[in-house]
Structures are given as C-alpha cells and as structure tokens.
Amino acid sequence: MKSNFLFIVLLILFGSHSFAQEKIEREFNSIITFSSFSPIVYYAPRWNIGYIRKIDKKYWLGLELGYGSKDISVNFAADGGWIKNDYKIFEIKPELYFDLRPNSKQKHLLSVEFQYVNHTDKFNNSWYFDLNDKTYYNYDFADYKRIKYGINLNYNLIFNITTNLALMPKIGIGYRKRVVQYSNIVNRIEDEFFEEEGFVLPDFNGFLRDNGDIGGFNFNLDLRIIYKL
Numbered sequence: 001m002k003s004n005f006l007f008i009v010l011l012i013l014f015g016s017h018s019f020a021q022e023k024i025e026r027e028f029n030s031i032i033t034f035s036s037f038s039p040i041v042y043y044a045p046r047w048n049i050g051y052i053r054k055i056d057k058k059y060w061l062g063l064e065l066g067y068g069s070k071d072i073s074v075n076f077a078a079d080g081g082w083i084k085n086d087y088k089i090f091e092i093k094p095e096l097y098f099d100l101r102p103n104s105k106q107k108h109l110l111s112v113e114f115q116y117v118n119h120t121d122k123f124n125n126s127w128y129f130d131l132n133d134k135t136y137y138n139y140d141f142a143d144y145k146r147i148k149y150g151i152n153l154n155y156n157l158i159f160n161i162t163t164n165l166a167l168m169p170k171i172g173i174g175y176r177k178r179v180v181q182y183s184n185i186v187n188r189i190e191d192e193f194f195e196e197e198g199f200v201l202p203d204f205n206g207f208l209r210d211n212g213d214i215g216g217f218n219f220n221l222d223l224r225i226i227y228k229l
Contacts, residue, residue: 029054030229031062033168037222038066043082043204044119045073046089050224058099060109066091082208086122091115097156107158113172113220115150119207127194128182131212136194140187146207150176152220164228172220182211 035048046068054060068089070078077083095113121144129136154172161167206214 032227032229033062033064033224034226035064035066035222035224039068039073040075042075043077043080044068044089044117044207045075045077045083046091047072048091048093050093052095052097052226057102060097060099060111062095062097062111064091064093064095066093084121084123086120088121089117089119091117095154105160107156109156109158111154111156111170111172113150113152113154113174115148115152115176117146117148117150119146119148120144127191128209128211131210131214136191137185138189138191138194139182139185142182142185142188144208145181145183147179148176148207150174150218152218154220158226166226166228168224168226170220170222170224174218174220175215176218177213177215178207178210179213180207180211 031052033048033050033052035050038048039045046066048064048066050062050064052060052062066089068087070083070085070087073083073087078087093113093115095111097109097111100108100110122141123139123144124141125139126142127136127138128142152172152174154170156168156170159167159169
C-alpha cells in the first residue's frame with residue numbers, strides 16, 4: 001500500500017515537473033512585440049508590431065512591420081510640421097537573434113536587423129537642400145518620397161513582468177542609405193542666401209530636407225512590449 005502511494009506521489013511530482021518544464025520552454029517559442037518608441041518618439045511616427053520565433057536553442061528569427069499615417073499619428077510630428085495630411089510610411093524589419101545565455105532566465109540577445117522604409121508626403125511653402133548641386137530651393141508645393149535601407153547590430157534584453165508579459169529594450173548601431181526625391185515641384189526658386197533658422201541636428205531634419213542619395217551612421221533605440229505565447 002505504501003509503495004503504491006509513493007509511486008502515485010512520484011508520478012504526480014514527475015508529471016508536474018514535466019508540465020512546468022514544458023511551459024517554460026513554450027514561453028519563449030513565440031513572441032509578439034509592440035514598439036513603444038515608434039509611435040511616440042519618432043519624427044516619422046508609425047505603429048510597429050512584430051513576431052519572433054525560436055528556431056533552436058540559440059537562434060531566433062523575427063519580423064517587424066510598421067505603418068503610419070497622419071490619421072493615426074499620436075505624437076508631436078504633426079504639430080511640429082514634420083508630417084502633413086498625405087503622410088504615409090511603411091517599414092519592414094527582418095531580424096536574426098543569437099541568445100548569448102541560452103540557459104539563463106535573463107535573456108541577452110545579440111541581433112542583426114535589416115530595415116526597409118518607404119515614406120511619402122506632400123509639402124507646401126517650404127524648402128529643401130539638393131545634395132547634387134549643393135543648392136537651397138524654396139517651393140510652393142512638392143511631392144516627397146524617401147526610401148531607406150539599413151542594417152543594424154543590436155543588443156536586446158528581456159525583463160519579465162508576468163509569465164507572459166515582458167519588456168524588451170534594444171540598442172544598436174549600423175549603416176543606412178537614404179534616397180530622398182522631391183518631384184512635381186511648383187514654383188521652385190533657388191535661394192542662394194538661404195539660412196536655416198535656429199539649430200537643428202542634421203539627423204533630425206536631414207531625412208526631410210536633403211534631396212538625393214546619402215549614406216551614413218545609424219543609431220537604433222527602442223523599447224518593445226512583448227507577449228510570450
């Protein structure tokens with residue numbers, strides 16, 4: 001009788017342990033991500049949602065999609081003139097992660113991220129700087145288009161809040177190429193005496209004002225809210 005009872009207890013404990021282990025393993029098999037920075041902090045705001053899938057013990061594969069428009073913008077970009085009524089942006093970012101501590105509860109992930117951005121808008125009564133002829137131009141109306149390609153090396157951490165909910169800060173550096181084109185320009189006038197008002201960091205307004213192709217350093221910072229399936 002005692003041996004049967006002991007066997008049942010051991011069976012229950014083993015089953016519970018196996019279930020717990022299975023649950024822990026399932027926690028990190030699939031993750032849904034939501035960027036808190038892209039709709040609130042960015043000068044070109046968008047809503048980014050992603051999915052990350054574990055492909056083995058050390059490697060993860062993720063994909064993030066972003067979309068933004070004037071109608072769904074919630075930050076300062078519209079009031080500050082960074083976006084207009086015809087603002088549209090689409091972003092896609094595939095990412096490969098390497099788990100630096102696969103046996104640790106605290107996840108440290110190194111990742112390589114590829115980025116593609118397609119950004120369009122229409123501006124009026126403004127100006128731009130042409131990178132080819134090094135000239136400032138004023139205009140009454142113009143169509144704007146920006147294509148950006150980038151690659152970043154990122155460091156990610158996962159801070160658990162609950163069993164399923166966590167925060168995932170990301171910081172990284174990389175290279176980007178930006179192609180900006182102004183077209184259908186109405187009343188373009190060269191301004192050889194143009195001076196920018198105030199002091200604006202080049203990376204903050206260059207993506208709007210610099211017409212042409214340019215490459216350079218890319219800094220990446222985000223705080224993602226993640227849900228573990």
